[in-house]
Structure formats: C-alpha cells, structure tokens
Amino acid sequence: MSRPTSIHINLERLCENFRCARRLHGGSLLAVVKANAYGHGAVACARALAPQAEGFAVAILEEGVELRAAGITQPIVLLEGIFSAADLGQVRDQALTAVLHQPWQVQLLSELEVPPAGGFWLKFDSGMHRLGMNEPELRWAVGRLRRRFPGVTVTVMTHFAHADGVSPGVLDPALTLFRQAIHGLSVRTSLANSGAILGYPEARSDWGRPGLMLYGLDPASPGQPVRAGLRPVMSLRSRIMAERWIEKGESVGYGGLFQARRPVRIGVIPCGYADGYPRTAPQGTWVGAGEDLVPLAGRVSMDMLTVDLTDAPRVTVGTEVELWGDQVPVSTLAHCCGTLAYELVCRVQRAARHTDD
Numbered sequence: 001m002s003r004p005t006s007i008h009i010n011l012e013r014l015c016e017n018f019r020c021a022r023r024l025h026g027g028s029l030l031a032v033v034k035a036n037a038y039g040h041g042a043v044a045c046a047r048a049l050a051p052q053a054e055g056f057a058v059a060i061l062e063e064g065v066e067l068r069a070a071g072i073t074q075p076i077v078l079l080e081g082i083f084s085a086a087d088l089g090q091v092r093d094q095a096l097t098a099v100l101h102q103p104w105q106v107q108l109l110s111e112l113e114v115p116p117a118g119g120f121w122l123k124f125d126s127g128m129h130r131l132g133m134n135e136p137e138l139r140w141a142v143g144r145l146r147r148r149f150p151g152v153t154v155t156v157m158t159h160f161a162h163a164d165g166v167s168p169g170v171l172d173p174a175l176t177l178f179r180q181a182i183h184g185l186s187v188r189t190s191l192a193n194s195g196a197i198l199g200y201p202e203a204r205s206d207w208g209r210p211g212l213m214l215y216g217l218d219p220a221s222p223g224q225p226v227r228a229g230l231r232p233v234m235s236l237r238s239r240i241m242a243e244r245w246i247e248k249g250e251s252v253g254y255g256g257l258f259q260a261r262r263p264v265r266i267g268v269i270p271c272g273y274a275d276g277y278p279r280t281a282p283q284g285t286w287v288g289a290g291e292d293l294v295p296l297a298g299r300v301s302m303d304m305l306t307v308d309l310t311d312a313p314r315v316t317v318g319t320e321v322e323l324w325g326d327q328v329p330v331s332t333l334a335h336c337c338g339t340l341a342y343e344l345v346c347r348v349q350r351a352a353r354h355t356d357d
Contacts, residue, residue: 005238005271006352008325009040011048013231017214018052020228025197025208030077030190032211033067034059039276039345040215040234043070044355049214050074055118057209061087064096075118080131081105092116099123099157101131106141110148119153120145121190124181126158126174135181142185155188155207156181163195163203164219171200195219198227212342222335234345235325236277240289240317242268243309252306253298258283266297267309269321274302276348277323280337281305288327289315 021029031053037045046056046067055075058064064076081099082091085108091098097116100106101123109120122141125132133141142154158178162170178191190207192200197208198218212219216232245265252258252266269287273279277300285296287307292315297308309315324330324344331341 002352003270004241005236005269005275005350006354007348008235008237008354008356009044010231010233010235010356011044012356013216014040014045014048014214014233015052017216017230017233018049018210020230021194021197021208021210021213022052024228025192025204025210027204027206027208028054029208029210030055030057030075031214032057032079032193032209034063034079034211035346036063038212038215038342039348041353041355042066045214046070046072055207057211061090061096065090065094068094068096077118077121081123082108097121100141101133103133103137103141106144110144115145115149115152119155121155121157122187124156124158124178126160126177126181128159128161130159132158135177138181139185142187153188154185155190156185157190157207157209159193160191160196160203163193163200164221171196171203175203215345217331217341217345222329222331226329232325232330234330234348236271236275236323236348236351237325238269238271238321238323240267240309240315240319240321241270243317244268251298254301255299258298258306258308262310264297265309267294267307267315269305269307269323270303271323271351272301272303272305274349275351276344277305278333278337278339278344280339281333282336285333285336286328288322288325290319290321293327 031049033042033046033056036042057077059080076096078098097118099121123132124138160174189205191205192203192208194211194213196203216230218226246260248260248262250260271277279300286293292312294307294312298306324333330344334341334344
C-alpha cells in the first residue's frame with residue numbers, strides 16, 4: 001500500500017465559489033491563480049474555470065506561459081509586471097498583459113509598434129506602498145499611452161492595504177485617493193480582491209480579482225463565520241498508520257514535548273512538515289479522525305505526527321484523518337500556528353494529489 005497522505009482538490013466547489021464571486025461583484029472577473037493557484041494546481045483550476053472566467057491573473061511571466069501551454073486562451077494579467085526589457089518578447093508572443101507600475105515600464109511599452117491586444121493595465125498606489133504610481137505619474141502614463149495609441153483601452157488597478165477585515169469605512173481613504181487619481185481619465189478600473197468583494201460593495205468596479213475566496217477561504221479573521229457560503233476546495237488527508245499505549249509520565253516525539261498524565265493511546269499519522277503541515281502546530285491542535293476530533297500530541301516532525309486517541313475508541317489503525325478541510329478549517333489551523341491560511345495552502349508539497357470533479 002502506498003503512503004496514504006494526499007491532497008484532494010474539489011473543482012466543483014471551486015466553480016461554485018467563482019459563481020459566488022460573480023453574484024457579489026458582477027462585471028468581469030480575473031480569477032487569480034498565482035502561486036500554483038494558491039497551492040491548488042494552476043492548470044487544473046484554470047481549465048475548470050475557463051468556461052466562466054473572463055480572464056486570469058498570475059504573479060510572474062513563467063506562470064502565464066504555463067497557462068498558455070495548457071491551452072488557456074483568455075486574457076492573462078501579470079500582476080508583478082515585467083522586470084526588464086528582456087521580458088517583452090515572451091509577453092508579446094504569449095499575448096500576456098503586464099501590469100505597469102513604474103514609469104520606466106510605461107516608457108518602454110509606449111515604444112511598441114502596436115498596443116497589446118488587451119490594452120494596458122496600470123497600477124496606482126493607494127496606500128500599500130509596495131508597487132504602483134502616484135497620481136501625477138498615473139496621469140502622465142495614461143496621457144502618454146493615449147497619445148501613442150489613440151483609443152486604446154486603459155485599466156487602472158490598485159491593491160488595498162486593508163481588505164481582510166470587516167471594519168466599516170476602512171477602505172474609505174484608499175478609495176478617495178483612487179477616485180481622485182482617475183477623475184476625468186475615462187479608464188476602466190479594477191479594485192476589489194477577495195476581501196473587498198466579500199465585505200466592501202463600494203469597491204466593486206469593472207474588473208474583480210477573486211483569489212483566496214475561489215478556494216473557499218475567507219480572508220477575514222479566524223473565528224468569524226465564513227461569508228457567502230464559501231466551501232473549502234482543498235483537504236489534506238491521511239490515515240492512522242500505527243498506535244501504541246504509553247504509561248503515565250512517558251513522553252512522545254522529539255524533545256519529549258508531550259508527557260502523559262495518564263495512560264494514553266497514541267496514534268501515528270504519516271504526515272509532517274515536509275508535506276506542508278505546520279511544524280509550529282501547538283499541542284491540542286485538532287485533527288479530524290473519522291467522525292471524531294483528536295488532539296495533536298507531541299511535536300510535528302518531517303514525515304509524521306502523533307495524536308491522542310484515548311478518548312476516541314472508534315479511531316484505530318486505518319481510520320482516515322483530515323489535517324485540514326471541512327472538519328478542521330485551514331484558517332483555524334493557521335491561526336493556531338500564528339500564520340495565515342494563504343501560507344499553509346501555498347506550501348503543500350510532497351503529498352499525492354487527487355482532483356475531485
């Protein structure tokens with residue numbers, strides 16, 4: 001029998017979550033599939049969404065090339081843009097749309113003989129202060145491109161520094177800056193990521209950019225109900241591979257982190273941090289086991305972890321376990337580990353993959 005640890009991707013749920021984004025946002029949607037679709041498999045996810053999505057967004061050139069090779073024909077937007085003039089050949093040949101966030105990029109693309117088929121995407125800095133142009137630079141860029149290519153479509157986007165909570169008015173300063181910057185420019189706009197689509201109707205515009213919500217995850221703080229009926233697309237599963245009783249006072253795993261206060265039945269699961277399960281998961285973190293929840297007991301190691309089965313008599317060798325999914329939300333696990341669901345789903349690696357249509 002092969003190692004039972006596996007990642008399951010439910011593409012029907014992915015499509016349901018996309019339809020939810022459509023109902024909330026309206027207009028056109030770029031499905032964000034960067035970072036291998038947040039660990040869910042960019043090619044499989046893009047193919048599943050292709051009948052519905054007007055376009056896709058990735059971070060870097062290589063991700064866009066991968067989608068084109070897989071037969072994706074919709075517009076593909078490179079959110080990080082280009083890094084040098086050497087990228088232009090592939091951007092042109094692959095019919096990709098690079099976001100322009102610095103004046104030198106605008107200067108470079110304004111020297112093309114013909115504009116990109118999808119027009120130009122420009123990024124405005126509304127407060128994140130990573131990438132993006134200020135208002136004078138943005139107005140200069142729009143003017144330069146329009147003079148060079150009259151009638152070309154220009155889309156202006158921004159990325160909010162605060163869109164993961166539910167605080168009323170938190171986006172008002174950024175929206176004010178954005179609206180001031182584009183006043184009178186007659187451009188298309190793209191503002192709302194998943195958090196804004198879910199929580200800030202005033203940020204919805206021509207193009208939405210759902211990312212995390214496509215995968216059934218809510219960027220709001222853990223402990224709040226998942227909004228809009230989103231359902232997780234990924235589950236990480238395994239099985240109990242061994243069990244043993246230890247006596248009171250005995251310990252389990254590296255460093256003896258778990259010490260038994262009574263006779264304890266320990267279950268061993270062949271999943272560890274090499275599979276993407278966080279090493280920082282604290283004692284007592286829940287693991288789904290059949291219909292039960294059992295607590296982590298001992299430090300997570302590279303290939304295995306251990307759980308306390310003493311109060312779960314129905315769980316035995318061979319019982320399927322869920323490390324995250326429906327029983328144990330990945331956002332809850334991430335919160336326990338002091339990180340974000342984004343990080344956990346993006347870093348799953350070694351486990352076998354199964355796609356459930």
